[in-house]
Amino acid sequence: MIHIDGAEGEGGGQILRSSLALSICTQQPFRISNIRANRDKPGLMRQHLTAVKAAGEICDAELEGAELGSRELTFKPRALRGARYAFAVGTAGSCTLVLQTVLPALLTAKEASTVKVSGGTHNRGSPPFDFLQRAFLPLLARMGAKVNIELTRYGFYPRGGGEIRMSIEPVERWSALDLHERGERVHAFAESYVAAVPIHVAQRELDTIGDKLNWSHEQLFLRGLANDQGPGNAVTITMQHEHVTEVFTGFGERGVRAETVADQAIREARMYLAHAAPVGEHLADQLLLPMALAGSGSFTCTDVTPHLRSNALVIERFTGRKTRIEASATGMRVSVV
Numbered sequence: 001m002i003h004i005d006g007a008e009g010e011g012g013g014q015i016l017r018s019s020l021a022l023s024i025c026t027q028q029p030f031r032i033s034n035i036r037a038n039r040d041k042p043g044l045m046r047q048h049l050t051a052v053k054a055a056g057e058i059c060d061a062e063l064e065g066a067e068l069g070s071r072e073l074t075f076k077p078r079a080l081r082g083a084r085y086a087f088a089v090g091t092a093g094s095c096t097l098v099l100q101t102v103l104p105a106l107l108t109a110k111e112a113s114t115v116k117v118s119g120g121t122h123n124r125g126s127p128p129f130d131f132l133q134r135a136f137l138p139l140l141a142r143m144g145a146k147v148n149i150e151l152t153r154y155g156f157y158p159r160g161g162g163e164i165r166m167s168i169e170p171v172e173r174w175s176a177l178d179l180h181e182r183g184e185r186v187h188a189f190a191e192s193y194v195a196a197v198p199i200h201v202a203q204r205e206l207d208t209i210g211d212k213l214n215w216s217h218e219q220l221f222l223r224g225l226a227n228d229q230g231p232g233n234a235v236t237i238t239m240q241h242e243h244v245t246e247v248f249t250g251f252g253e254r255g256v257r258a259e260t261v262a263d264q265a266i267r268e269a270r271m272y273l274a275h276a277a278p279v280g281e282h283l284a285d286q287l288l289l290p291m292a293l294a295g296s297g298s299f300t301c302t303d304v305t306p307h308l309r310s311n312a313l314v315i316e317r318f319t320g321r322k323t324r325i326e327a328s329a330t331g332m333r334v335s336v337v
Contacts, residue, residue: 002030002317006071009310011038013048014042015027015102018289018311020075022318024105029076036071043069047093047119047280052100056088058102058113065203071308082111089119092160094126099166104289106168107145113168121155121162122193122234124251127282129164129190130191130236131247136286138245139179143294144171154195154225155234157251177287180277180330183242190237190265191221194252195230201258205235205250209260213237213269233258237265244278275302277331284334291336292321298335308334321324 002023011034026185036042044052049068056063064074076177094199095117107115122128127136129151137147146169155162190209192202197224198313206220206237225232233252233267252262279287284301288311289309291297301308304325312323315336324335 004030004032004314004317005034006032007182008038008249009313012304012307012310013037013097014285015249015309015310015314016048016073017051017097019133019312019318020052021097021103021104021289021316023075023287024055024059024061024077024080025108026318027077027156028318029074031074032272033072033074043071044073045093046091047089047097050087050089050093051098054085054098054102055105056058058085058105066188069221076291077327080105080109082106082113082168084111086116086165087118089160089214092120092123092124092155092157095119095121095155095164096129096132097163098128100127102284103147103166103168104293107171107290109170111196113172115166116163118161118163119155120157120160121151121153121164122232122249122251123157127233128236128247128249130238131249131282134238134245135247135283139177139287140290142175143177143290144173144175145169145290145296150224154193154229154232156195156230157253159230161229176294177291177297177299179244179278179299180275180333182244185239185241187240188215188238189221190215190235191223192235193223193233195215195225195232196227197231197233198253199224199260201233201252202235204258205262208259209235209237209261209266212266225279233261235262235265237269239269246272246280246283248272248280272302275331277302285311288315288334288336290324292319298333300331300333302331304334
């Protein structure tokens with residue numbers, strides 16, 4: 001059995017999610033201690049417990065310690081099976097982090113799968129739906145994956161209530177992804193989503209982005225949602241290049257000015273534009289695990305986060321594959337070998 005110390009690396013939920021996915025893919029049981037040791041509230045929160053139970057359900061795993069607040073977990077996978085699955089976080093906990101856990105494994109199943117997850121779709125601290133749809137899944141498709149994703153209902157903090165559906169075909173043959181140039185910019189635009197929040201909030205966010213990035217009105221889109229999907233607000237900046245698309249997000253919160261929310265996304269977008277590397281730091285976090293499943297791959301990113309280093313540790317523990325990180329002329333070059 002593989003033993004994982006959850007306090008290693010960034011000491012958060014990423015170590016747990018990657019361990020669950022790779023345990024199923026490699027059919028190796030593991031025991032993790034010190035779960036989320038470096039967080040203000042250590043142990044399994046609701047969204048992490050949902051991810052654990054979802055991983056357990058798709059492979060009929062034997063679980064010990066799968067309860068709220070638990071700091072230790074034993075996970076023993078059995079046979080993985082593609083099927084129809086539905087998981088509910090029960091709060092505004094992240095749908096996308098649950099999907100991040102089961103997707104790699106279901107790509108290696110023998111049968112196709114559909115997965116429905118309810119909870120938060122636009123949450124601080126996790127990739128929003130737009131990021132998965134526009135930035136991550138197109139690159140996964142270049143690696144051989146056939147995944148369709150649909151947002152059927154928005155879910156914002158603290159209410160949640162959103163829903164994402166995903167259909168997954170087993171990968172017939174993995175292809176290595178090597179991504180080191182952005183290519184020419186194709187399009188850039190911003191969207192502000194509001195539900196049961198005054199429209200002027202969205203307009204102020206878009207005005208801030210237009211002013212600070214010198215964008216025209218044709219690049220700014222106000223997305224008013226039904227009141228029963230709120231209250232909630234998020235703003236996204238999407239930059240499409242020839243070889244890669246990146247998405248940057250600001251999340252609305254009670255008492256936080258619209259201009260401040262827009263500045264969250266603007267700051268990340270400007271950091272990306274200040275580099276020549278094609279892959280932003282959050283997209284880099286997502287790419288490492290599927291590259292390990294493909295057997296190899298490489299990319300150049302703007303920065304290397306503790307999440308990425310945590311993924312590298314777990315990947316080596318389960319697969320023996322090493323991650324090389326070295327500085328290059330355009331950023332940080334990351335390779336799975």
